[in-house]
Amino acid sequence: MTYQEEYAQALGERVTFDPQILRSYDHDLGEMPGVLMALIKHRPSVVVAARSVGDVQQALLLAGKRGIPVTPRGQATSGYGGAIPSKGGLVLDLSNMNSVLSVDAANATVDVEPGVVWEQLSKDLAPHGLDNRVCPTSAPSSTVGGWFAMGGVGIGSLRYASIRDNVLEIDVAGLDGAVTTYSGQDMDVFHQTCGSLGVITRLRLACRAAEHLTPYALWLPTAAKVASFLTEAETVLEPYSASVQSSGYCAMRAEADGHPPVIEGGFLVSLAFLGAGATRDEVSRLTLAHGGKLLLEMEAETEWADRFYPMRIKKVGPSALVGEFYIPLEGFSACWRELTATLPKDKLGLEAFAVKGGRLAVLVYILDDAGALLYPLRMAKAMIPLHVAARHGGKAYASGMWFAAMAEKIFGPGKFARAKRQKQKLDPRGLMNPGKLKGPGLPFLPFVSLSRLILFGTALIAPVAARISYSRHNAS
C-alpha cells in the first residue's frame, strides 16, 4: 500500500493530495522572493485537515512509520516561516480543531484545542465572566496553539507578559501517536519551537476577569519621552496594555484610510486600563510631566477599536518590509535615532507593544512593492532594524524558519540546549517541522543553513539596500 492509500484509508476526506490545495499551504504571511523559496521544498505533498486528537495521532503515526516530515500549521499568520514546510511532506492543518474544551471559572482557566481563534475565545469566555489575558493583534484569525508555538507578545503584555507566561499546561502528540502532558519548564521547549518537538493538541490558559477596558491616547514628543513615560506608567498607573506608534506610522495609516493623521510628529501612545483603572486626570498629569499631551476620548476609542488592524498600511504599499525586535526601554531612544539615521531615504513606520518588565516589542515598517525588480535587494533592509537594535540591547522577536540560526540567542542558551536534547529524544530522525531549530540546509549543501546564509547575506547587502528606496514611498 502506498503512503497515499494509507493516509486516505486512515483519514478519509480529511486528507488531500490535490496539487491545487497543496499550493495554499506553501507560504505564510511573508512575501519572500521566489529565489529564496526555491531553495527549500516548501510545497507539501499531503495535507491533513485534522478535526480531532485522533486525527493528529493517525497522521503522526503514519508520518513516523513512513519517514514523512510534518509541519503543523494554525492560521499561518506569522511571517517567520514557522508554518512553511522546508522538506515538503505533510502539513497538519490544525485550524479546524477549534473547540473550547472546558472552562474552570473558579480557577480562571480554560482548556482549548490548538485551533481556537483568540477573538472568538474572548467571546466564548464572556458568559463565564472571563477574558483572555493577552492576545496578538491578529486575534480575529490567529490561533492559540499557533501563537504559543511561535511565541510572542501583544495586547495585555504590559500586565501579563508573553503568551508563554499565560499557558499553564499543554498536551503534545508525538510521532509515536502518544499524547503527553507538559507544564512548567518541561513545557518551555515547546514554546517558540514551531511544533518541531511535537504537535500541541490542547492548551490550558490562565484567564483574567472580564472587565470593561478604558482606553486613553496621548502624544509624546520623542522616543526618549516615550521610554521615560512607559517606565513610570508601568508602576504608577499600572495599565493593562500599552502600544506606541510613530508619527510616520500614523501617516501611513492615515493615507490608507484617507483621513488626516492623528498626530503630526513625535509618537502616539495608546493605553488601556482594566475597569475604570487610572483616572483621566492621573493619566493627563503623567503625560504632561513627560512633555506630552492627552488626546481626546474619541481619538482614544478609535485607536483601541483599530487595534487589530495594523496591516492596513499595506493598502498603500502594496507590500511592507517589516523588521521586528525586542528592545529594553532604556535603549529605545538611541535605537530609534540610529535607525532613522541609517535609513534616511525611507519613510519609516514604527509600532510597538510594551511588555512587562520594561521592554518593547517593536515592528518597523518600510512600504515597498514585492513585484518590483529591486525588491529582493531592498528586502535586506528588513534586517537593519534588528542589527541596530542589537547594538542597543535588543534581540530578535522570533525565529521561525528564516531566523532559526538565531534560535539560541532568542530562546536563551539553556532553553535552546534543552530543546535540542528533547529533539534528539523525541524526534531523532528530524521529521517534526524540520529546519526550525537551526534552519533548513541548502539543497546541494545540506550542511549550510539557509537561515545562516540569509543572515550573512542580508548583513552584507543591507548597507547597499539602505541606499535604495522604493520611489513611491521614499522620504523626500
Place this chain on the structure above:
Amino acid sequence: MSTSGHALRQPEEYTMKELTNAVDTCARCGFCKVSCPTYPFGGGFETFSPRAKVYFLKDYYEGRAELTPEWVDRLYRCTTCERCQSVCQTAIPLVHLWEGIRSEIVQKGLGPMPAHKKLRALAEEFGNPYGEPATKQSQWMLPEHKPVDSAELLIFGGCTASYRMPPMLQTGVTILTRLGIPYAYAGGREQCCASPLLRTGQLETAEGLIARNLDLFASTGARQIVTPCGGCSKTLKHDYPVWAKKLGKSFDVEVLHFSEVYVRLIREGRIKPVKRVEKTVTFHDPCHVGRSQGLFGEPREILAAIPGVRLVEMPNSREQSRCCGAGGGVKANYPQMAAEIARDRVNEAIATGADMLVTMCPFCQGSFAQAIKELGASIELSGLEALLLESVTP
C-alpha cells in the same frame, strides 16, 4: 473595526491593473477566512477560504495558474455576502474580485454553474429567473392596492417577492396605500433586476434586462423607486448607475429599500405605531441590505418604534451578521450548502430566546422559512413590515 463604508466601485469600474494591485495588498491575515460562511464547507482546507482565493487570483493574474474546473467551482461557492470585505485589513474590494473573475469565467466559456445557466435561460425567455409568465407578475396585489399611472414613487416588486415570497411586498404596498401615498407599478413589464446574473458573471444577459428596466423607469417618470428586496435594492442602487452610464441611458432616480421609506414616514409622524405587539424578536440583517447599503440603524429604529417589541440581538449582528446562504447564486447551485448556512443562522436566532426571527428581504425570508421547517423549530418568522402594519392597524 471594519472597512464597510469605504466607497467601493462596481467590478466594471476597476481596471485589470487596479484589481491586480488590490490582490497584491492582501496581508494574508486570514480575517476573511474566519468570517466566511462558505469556507467551512470545503473540508476544512485553506484553499476554500477567501484568503486562498485571493492568493490564487494573484497566481492567475500573473500567469502561474489556470482556471481549472475545481477553481471555477470554488469561485462560485460564495454568497457575495461581503463579510470578507468588511473585515479585510487592506480594504480589498473582495466581492468585486469574485464577481469580476466570475464574468471572466463566463467569457471564457468555463462557467457559470449549471443552475446559473438555467437562470439565464429563463431570464432571457421570461424576463425573470423563475420562468413565470409576465401575466403573473401582479398577482401578489391585494384588492385594496391602487397603483396610479404616473407617480413620483415607483414600486419595483422584484422577482422573488412578486412570484415566490409576496408578503413583504404586499404589506409594504398596503402601508403606502393606507397612508394615501400615491405610487405607480409597472406590473407585467418589470424585468428581473439582473442581480442573479450580475453576481454569477453573466453580464451579457444582465445588460439586456438592465437596459429594458432603465427604459421602463424612464417611461414612468418616477423620481423614486422602492423595493422590498435586498438584492434588488443593492443592484438598483449600486449597479444601475454604472450600467446606465455604460449604456448611455438616463437613471436619475433615488432608489430606496422599503425600510428607508418606513423610517422616513415614522420620523415625519405619518406612520404612528400605537398598538402593542408583545413579541421578543431578533433581527437578521440581510447582507445586501446591511453590509451592501449600510442600513443597520433603520430596521432597529422601526422595531424600536413599535410598542411592546423587545429586540434581542444575535451574537453576529449588524456588520458581523451572518449570511442566510442564498446569495451569489449559491442557493441555486449549491442548495444543500445554502440550507445548512440558513439552519446555522436560524439556530443562532433560536439561541437568543426570541419568539420571532424578523428580517427584511424576501430571499432571506424564503431561506429561513425552509430552515425552520427542516429544523422543526417553533420560532416564528416575519417580515419587519408585518409587525409595523400590525402596530398601525386599529
